[in-house]
Amino acid sequence: MAKARGSRVQRPTPAREHEVLASVPRDQWLAVYTQMLTIRVFEEHVHDLWRRGKMPGLAHLYIGQEAVAVGVCQALRPDDYITSTHRGHGHCLAKGAAADRMFAELLGKAAGYCRGKGGSMHIADPETGNLGANAIVAGSAGIATGAALSAKMRGSAQVAACFFGEGALGQGVLYEAMNMAALWKLPVIYVCENNLYNEYTHYAETTAGEMAARSAAFAISTTEVDGQDVRAVYAAAHAAVQRARQGGGPTFLLCHTYRFHGHHVGDVDRSYYRSKEEEQQWRSGRDPLRILADWLRAQGTAQPDDFERIERSVRALVEAAVQFALSAPYPEASEVHQDVYA
Amino acid sequence: MAKARGSRVQRPTPAREHEVLASVPRDQWLAVYTQMLTIRVFEEHVHDLWRRGKMPGLAHLYIGQEAVAVGVCQALRPDDYITSTHRGHGHCLAKGAAADRMFAELLGKAAGYCRGKGGSMHIADPETGNLGANAIVAGSAGIATGAALSAKMRGSAQVAACFFGEGALGQGVLYEAMNMAALWKLPVIYVCENNLYNEYTHYAETTAGEMAARSAAFAISTTEVDGQDVRAVYAAAHAAVQRARQGGGPTFLLCHTYRFHGHHVGDVDRSYYRSKEEEQQWRSGRDPLRILADWLRAQGTAQPDDFERIERSVRALVEAAVQFALSAPYPEASEVHQDVYA
Amino acid sequence: MSMPETAATPPATGAVREITFGQAIREALAEEMRRDPRVFIIGEDVAEAGTPFKVLSGLVEEFGRERVIDSPISEAGITGLATGAAMTGMRPVVDIMFGDFLTLAMDQIANQAAKVHYMSGGKLKVPLVVRTTLGATRRSAAQHSQSLHAWVSHVPGLKVALPSTPYDAKGLLKSAIRDDSPVVFFEDKMMYTMRGGVPAEEYTIPLGVAEVKRPGGDITIVATSSMVHVALAAAEALAAEGISAEVVDPRTTMPLDTETIIESARKTGRAMVVDEGYERYGVTAEIAAVIAEGAFQYLDAPVRRLGAMHVPIPFSPVLEDLTVPTPETVAATARALCGRA
Amino acid sequence: MSMPETAATPPATGAVREITFGQAIREALAEEMRRDPRVFIIGEDVAEAGTPFKVLSGLVEEFGRERVIDSPISEAGITGLATGAAMTGMRPVVDIMFGDFLTLAMDQIANQAAKVHYMSGGKLKVPLVVRTTLGATRRSAAQHSQSLHAWVSHVPGLKVALPSTPYDAKGLLKSAIRDDSPVVFFEDKMMYTMRGGVPAEEYTIPLGVAEVKRPGGDITIVATSSMVHVALAAAEALAAEGISAEVVDPRTTMPLDTETIIESARKTGRAMVVDEGYERYGVTAEIAAVIAEGAFQYLDAPVRRLGAMHVPIPFSPVLEDLTVPTPETVAATARALCGRA
Ligand SMILES: Cc1ncc(C[n+]2csc(CCOP(=O)(O)OP(=O)(O)O)c2C)c(N)n1
Ligand SMILES: Cc1ncc(C[n+]2csc(CCOP(=O)(O)OP(=O)(O)O)c2C)c(N)n1
Ligand SMILES: [Mg+2]
């Protein structure tokens, strides 16, 4: 299959200057908007595929958190690394994955990024620096930190961004990895997406003290940011990436955000753990797409028909990707034995 | 075997008032001194037994750190819990273990606390609240915290003290346990004995940031204390125990100390990781026994012949304990199958 | 594998209801929690959520958040806390959501909980239950589909239960909770909605006693957990061809009821072992070795093993379904063993 | 068990030196680090201390602290970092001081390193070596004496090596480092000072090839790691009684050279398996099952297994020595199998 079909998300070149936001051409924010919308529409289709019984298993939608993945990946080079989580579609797309091969993977097809062997929670794409989504909470803390160690040893000036939910703060291995990252000044950025819930439990019930203190305790530079504002995320990530690339060591980026949907597609009755009002407030008041769109409009960078044009093209692209995946063949039975050992 | 033979270390009743140090009768400090000396002499005999080829395996001497175990255990009730480490003899003795059954365990004899099955690194004695030494670094963080959870659930007002070396800060499970202790306000005291070395590596090479920040990040009340000054340790531990017993939750007690000997009895050539001068400085200037003795002398509480008398009786007691253990029988072969399942 | 809707009915002595496997688990927990105030539950999303599988729904309402404790995502930590609580007078039941996450708790399970009793010369006890899941074919991919019971079965000091029916699930779980040793209890995720008869009155099933789930004379199929139903389906197919298969369910791998297993193999002269863990160095190896030794003089053919394929479990349904034993592969193996290939 | 001082000499093709097992490990590492700048070592006290067993002494002097990295006491963390480094162009060798601490790294080993290649559809590779120890009788008690190689042998995606001589140790470790899959490499602590012949010139030993360490015709003794020497000592004693034992060393449990093992058993008609891991659900079970199936028609007696006793390893020397196979128990079992009891 062609490596970069039409649906690959555009990644504008990251700005190098320190006056980060000012230096980003306004047009670029349109590309950012397009990326975020692509993730949104991608996830809507995932939801739809599942409801129609076309997608095996479950999936964890990223809707509501798009600004985090896109803002961070904007600040990365194509050869920089990311690791992702069970809620990983947004990270993969933002780092450059093509929607069609993503869908193919979600449907267990041979054209998928992992030839159907990984599925929603294990999409990996070394060509875009994606070392893999991970179904173990905090399971990639070590991997991302090790990629940073490797980058440092190889002198490649690559950076690794490690995405995880605030639930990962419960896992000891995160602290083990952060300790080493700080000790050895590794070029890794821990991107903690605090979407308020560990599955069905509010973080306040599982997290003692201040989240930001956890990384600060390891002398890791720690920044809190509004995860619904992609420009804020980008600025913070850009600074972190610069630090990392210049040998300044790790950063912990605490992004406050919210998942608009359930923990996974099957999590429909949510009222026992969070109110409809809360959801409504975030959806209407803190939608990262709306926040960026409002800014673009206020700046005069985009007009209503720009948004319509973008939406049309994104929808066309994602729908084509879905069709591609639906009609793609499953792997041959013989593949089951392949790639156990390298 | 008799439960409490003569060699059981005396534990004076802990003071209840808040003006802790003032309230402790001066005489009591003599008993504290006796305890500390008992540990010192016990460990000297361990060393000697090993050198004479009488003790199987290895042992990690507590010499130099006596003030920590004794200061903390002074503040505990007999039914309070402790958990200990590979360097555990001091903790066990301070909590009330008898030297003879300790030696018997170290020699693998049936009269030992664990019928010879545990050895130096696994001495447990529920009767004195000792839930066991542990040969996994940080291996008892969960156990101690669980004992505190249990105490809280049972409403027993018991407290658990969890001893560990600063090397345990490398283990993720410690953070998992501390998080829950803080969340649920569990009556547990984390006693971190910073003796500067993780085996043969200085803590500065393994520990990013400030140690005290690690627990503070979980909103755990954190106190640093001179671990060579038993009175300071006692005062801090007493405050922590009061807090814990009153439902105030966990405390992290960071005790700065030093092991006078090698990591274990076989660690003789140490110059590649620490200097003779450093050792000498601690031994001569920071000996916890000398520090307490000086204070007792300055206070007029003890005269030179008091110390001689104590030393004679401690030595006699410990030597008798060694003799007891040396002449005690090994377990029967049939015991090997016993107590796998309860 | 798709589960049959109804499991074999238990030896009924009084009123028997049809309930699901999940309900049976819940009943066992509720009854033991009512009976013994020392029993409590700790795990991720166990309270209001009642676990992602809804197995614990309703328990927090009856027993409160003090006894049904929602924890952080800390498998090692909660297992460690539970071990300490068990050593000091409580009887915790830990919920490890997916058996794959045992990897994170192995130190607490194997180095702490399993060894405390022995290392202390018998003085400390660890009446701990770790409930977790096993089983593939849920399209959950390699990190959410494993059956890792071989690991814990290997470790002295642990007991290991793998119920295959609601009846067994309830009876074994009650015994596990009352046991003074740590027990790791595996529930197949795919069985939670399977229905089966469970007596209304109280009962327990001792750990270490196998059950012949279907008697037969030509071949012995030892099967564990949901593989019992795969074996029963295969036995049904084989019966139509005139092969009478005896299905033996060990119910616990530790202790293992070697007597019942060997006796069956001696009787039939042919044996195979079916288990959903990875085949190599797995549970099938132990049981096959036990049979091969214990029934040596009686065997007309080598003992055959069917476990999960030696691959990480793939996501794609077309691949995943190839990796686990099915009624067809079990029947085919049995046929071959009986010389009817 | 006390180790013989000298191991069997290798097939020498050039200059052969007598070096210790520990030196052989060090040589393998040094040669591979010279050969390939991507190879590095990470672990606790590996640099100046050269590990508590002094196996790595001198390496930091040659390769510097960037390539011989002293880590915090973080088994999970370092295995995770090494996995990530392996995925991105390096070839790390992780040092897990005692095999008992694998418990702490099992998620990184079994859920991450083992599965990454497969889960990524073959795109990512994890050329990782985890070196660790096994073996009891060192008076180190239950948490420092285990032989947990059965766990990792069970997990698809991992290779597992257990060398028994300096020659094998060097040759297998070099292969492990060059392998593109994760390899868990077990060294018996009691063998580090054992001497044996090792060629001066470079060589490697492929993973997955067993070696007949002593030929014989009456009985096959499959033995792993230090148990090879126990088996050889037993074979020596048996020879004096007129029983000719063939000792087969699989050298790796994954891949397992079933062919050589089965062939030997077919030839002798009697087989036993000796391994220092816990016997139940352990390595002896898999190998016994393989033999019982593969040599079914040829066996005059059931395959017997000798592993570690089903107890946590006790500290007391008088008890500990009872828990592992010895030349005496191996010989007695062999005698019984040969009808000479
Ligand atoms: C080690 C581990 N424990 C438990 C789970 C089950 N689980 C999957 S997602 C999740 C909650 C994760 O919460 P968070 O990290 O905040 O990520 P979010 O889902 O909010 O994106 C849990 C408990 C898991 N996958 N891995
Ligand atoms: C999990 C684990 N990793 C490694 C070891 C080996 N080990 C034993 S003691 C020790 C150093 C411990 O240092 P610290 O915690 O500071 O205690 P100290 O010896 O200084 O009292 C190490 C690495 C172990 N026992 N457990
Ligand atoms: Mg979350």
Ligand SMILES: [Mg+2]
């Ligand atoms: Mg220390």
